[in-house]
Amino acid sequence: MFSSADKVKGQGVGSAYLELMQLLKTRASDRLDIKINRFKPTTISHYHTIDPHYFITTFFRKRFGRRIGYVHFVPDTLKGSLHLPKFIEKILYWYVIAFYRRMDHLVVVNPSFIPELEKLGISKEKITYIPNFVAKKDFYPYTKEQIRTLKKTHQIEEEKFIVFGAGQVQERKGVFDFAKLAEELPDVQFIWAGGFSFGKMTDGYEKYKKLMEQPPSNLKFVGIIDRTEMLDYYNLADIFLLPSYNELFPMCILEAFSSETPVLLRDLPLYRPVIDGYYKPAADRAEMNKILRELQQNKKEYESLKDAAIQGNLAYSEERLTKIWCDFYQQQEGDSLWKEEINGH
Structure with a gap:
């Protein structure tokens, strides 16, 4: 996992990242070996945020494996959030798109953004919808x-x-x-x-x-x-x-x-x-x-x-989402190994 999502408080991206990490550590530790922000060889790299130093790792495929990008926003959703000079805004939008295009596969939290990504030149076959969720132990009704x-x-x-x-x-x-x-x-x-x-x-x-x-x-x-x-x-x-x-x-x-x-x-x-x-x-x-x-x-x-x-x-139960994520990672690992085998021949 590559993420700096929890560094700034008050962001939904950080909450989504923490929920997923908690889910996988408590319910899928027997199936997944997860490291966080470690620049060591791995089968799959899952990018939760688009930090520049993470972007650099996408060019070292043999070391960082299959690249999975988590799409929490597209350029249009940044409008109305940040007030930036036009030239910086253009650079930022270009960078966001470039990061997504570097990925082997993208995960969106809302299916309505699949057409938006297609407009950016990303194939629908490379996009999977997996919804957000929250843990019942963290959010529950009071008496x-x-x-x-x-x-x-x-x-x-x-x-x-x-x-x-x-x-x-x-x-x-x-x-x-x-x-x-x-x-x-x-x-x-x-x-x-x-x-x-x-x-x-x-x-x-x-x-x-x-x-x-x-x-x-x-x-x-x-x-x-x-x-x-x-x-x-x-x-x-x-x-x-x-x-x-x-x-x-x-x-x-x-x-x-x-x-x-x-x-x-x-x-x-x-x-x-x-x-x-x-x-x-x-x-x-x-x-x-x-x-x-x-x-x-x-x-x-x-x-x-x-x-x-x-x-x-x-x-949006935890049980259902655990299975969805584990099945997704297994499929991505299979795709990665298959492609390596083909390339090896």
């Missing part, structure tokens, strides 16, 4: 008594309706819509976890910094927090809301499912192939407002959406 205690700790009224959102504070995450909803629903408590993982390079940094310093009175920004603390907020919340305009397969959605927290999302086509039926879609902020009011006032609708979240969690 009613635990939630009551948590509300007291956070000085929130017991009957207060709470909406929780998470992600880097940036344009594409729809943070301004989240803040506007707080203004429109003054009796609801809004909480956002996340900050500027990329500092001042974040697109719209100054205006978001101002919002975080002077938010509506019922909106609280808690900054970048550990995953253990995230569990508290999923359980504290009545609804998890992600108003993003552009996503891949956010880990926070699966974390909410695993915590049995109902999920409301902007209606993006890329969600449909992976979590359709497990969340409530909203076309825009006005519809989000309407749905939040309905869920706040209609217990039957609320419980129905909660049940959908529980079903969503079952669809």
Whole structure:
């Protein structure tokens, strides 16, 4: 495994990497021999991040074996995340594409990005879809008594309706819509976890910094927090809301499912192939407002959406994903050995 994904807190890529490592170490240690960031001979190299020194290793095929790239983003998804000079942006986009093209095979976390990669000249046969997942031991529902205690700790009224959102504070995450909803629903408590993982390079940094310093009175920004603390907020919340305009397969959605927290999302086509039926879609902020009011006032609708979240969690079980990953690596090892044999002849 080659990865620096866990070096910067508050990124979904880091969460996905840590979940996979935990899964394979605890459930597949008898089948896989895994080393992390070791520059020694191996059968398969799985690249989780696109660091330049990892890119160099892709030119030493005999030493680093079959090259597997994990696609957490494509160039288009970087727009609205980073504010860079145009020439640097072009270099970055070129580098991302060049890295993916160096791979023998790619793994995407959302099937909707397969056509995007095909447009970049990568054959569909070289791409496999494997979804993200979260461990049940890390994200789970609290008891009613635990939630009551948590509300007291956070000085929130017991009957207060709470909406929780998470992600880097940036344009594409729809943070301004989240803040506007707080203004429109003054009796609801809004909480956002996340900050500027990329500092001042974040697109719209100054205006978001101002919002975080002077938010509506019922909106609280808690900054970048550990995953253990995230569990508290999923359980504290009545609804998890992600108003993003552009996503891949956010880990926070699966974390909410695993915590049995109902999920409301902007209606993006890329969600449909992976979590359709497990969340409530909203076309825009006005519809989000309407749905939040309905869920706040209609217990039957609320419980129905909660049940959908529980079903969503079952669809991405650790047992199922362990088998998928082990089968995938075995197939890749077979392809690697077969090609070596052909080349040897």
